[in-house]
Amino acid sequence: MKDDLVPDLLAPGLKLVFCGTAPSRASAAAKAYYAKPGNKFWPTLHSTGITPRRFQPHEYPQLLPLGIGLTDLCKIHSGVDAELPEDAFDLDVFRQKMQRHAPRVIAFTSKNAAQNALGTKVDYGLQETTLGRSQLFVLPSPSGLATRFFDPAIWQALSNHISTRLK
Numbered sequence: 001m002k003d004d005l006v007p008d009l010l011a012p013g014l015k016l017v018f019c020g021t022a023p024s025r026a027s028a029a030a031k032a033y034y035a036k037p038g039n040k041f042w043p044t045l046h047s048t049g050i051t052p053r054r055f056q057p058h059e060y061p062q063l064l065p066l067g068i069g070l071t072d073l074c075k076i077h078s079g080v081d082a083e084l085p086e087d088a089f090d091l092d093v094f095r096q097k098m099q100r101h102a103p104r105v106i107a108f109t110s111k112n113a114a115q116n117a118l119g120t121k122v123d124y125g126l127q128e129t130t131l132g133r134s135q136l137f138v139l140p141s142p143s144g145l146a147t148r149f150f151d152p153a154i155w156q157a158l159s160n161h162i163s164t165r166l167k
Contacts, residue, residue, distance in 0.1 A: 022074035038144030
């Protein structure tokens with residue numbers, strides 16, 4: 001949509017779509033995902049083998065040929081989760097997009113994103129429930145504000161899952 005702060009990177013049949021809550025102010029200003037300095041998203045994608053090299057935030061469209069997409073639950077507000085309006089998440093639109101594009105795995109980049117999208121408490125890792133045909137995976141937030149919760153082993157588990165079970 002033209003009003004999206006950072007446009008979706010989606011296509012039918014992707015192997016993996018990362019979903020966050022909302023872009024940071026830095027990401028909104030850069031019009032690129034996970035652009036805030038200190039965010040571990042891009043280095044972790046590379047260090048876990050999800051991507052063949054470390055991409056820079058502005059290069060995010062180059063993930064599409066790798067079968068990887070990006071979206072957020074909130075497309076029109078930016079900032080940390082606590083600053084978002086109560087009605088910031090358009091969950092119906094998110095679900096419709098995921099049903100339409102049907103990625104093999106939807107990986108939420110925080111428990112907060114997953115819990116808001118699914119309407120229930122979650123643990124990290126592969127979930128028992130699905131969204132349509134998509135498997136669901138919950139990751140610790142790569143945000144610099146969530147450093148104490150960050151665990152690259154869970155991101156590595158996602159990488160292992162998509163490389164061994166989604167061939």
